[in-house]
Amino acid sequence: MLSITPGLWLPESELTERFIRAPGPGGQNVNKVASAVQLRFDAAHSPTLSDEVRRRLLRLAGRRADRDGVITIEAHRFRTRERNREDARERLAGLLRQALQRPKARIATRPTRASRERRLASKRQQAQRKQQRRRPDGE
Structure with missing residues (x-):
């Protein structure tokens, strides 16, 4: 089982x-040893996830998710199979933790009267500054 949060975990059967x-480089063993791991998780058909979390997860996964909703994570940062396996699982868990957090709803606000007046005053000041840089008309 892959633990995501204290209340959520993924069964091994879904991974x-x-x-x-x-x-990349690896010396004499590079062509003999399969140490990189490709972890696949079918998010679209996972009974563990709610629809809301599933949508956020697929959006966060970006190009790591195919059009069928399968997320593929490749890990080849380390030289050993075990460490790459842990790395891939931790990256998937991190994605899931991020997807579990509901984004804050944006509250539309309007600028205050004072901020509008400050903006207009600075625009007037800038216009006056530019006007003073011009050549005089009569000469």
Whole structure:
């Protein structure tokens, strides 16, 4: 089980791991050892998530999610399979924690009378400054 918060965890059956060869330099072992991990989570069909959290998760995942709603996270930062596996799981958990937080609703506000007057006064001052830089008309 992958623990997200104290009250939410994902069962192992919803996660699919595949080990692949890591890109980049790696010495003699690079072509022999599959140490990178590809973690897949089908968010669109997960019974664990609510619709609201699912929508936020897919939006946050961006291009890591395909059009079927499957999120794929690749981890190849470390040299060992175990550490890459932990890294991928932690990144998925972080995404889920972010999706669980409901965004704050924006409250529309209007500028105060004083702020409008300050803005207009600064505009008048700037216009006067530019006017004083012009050449005199009569000469």
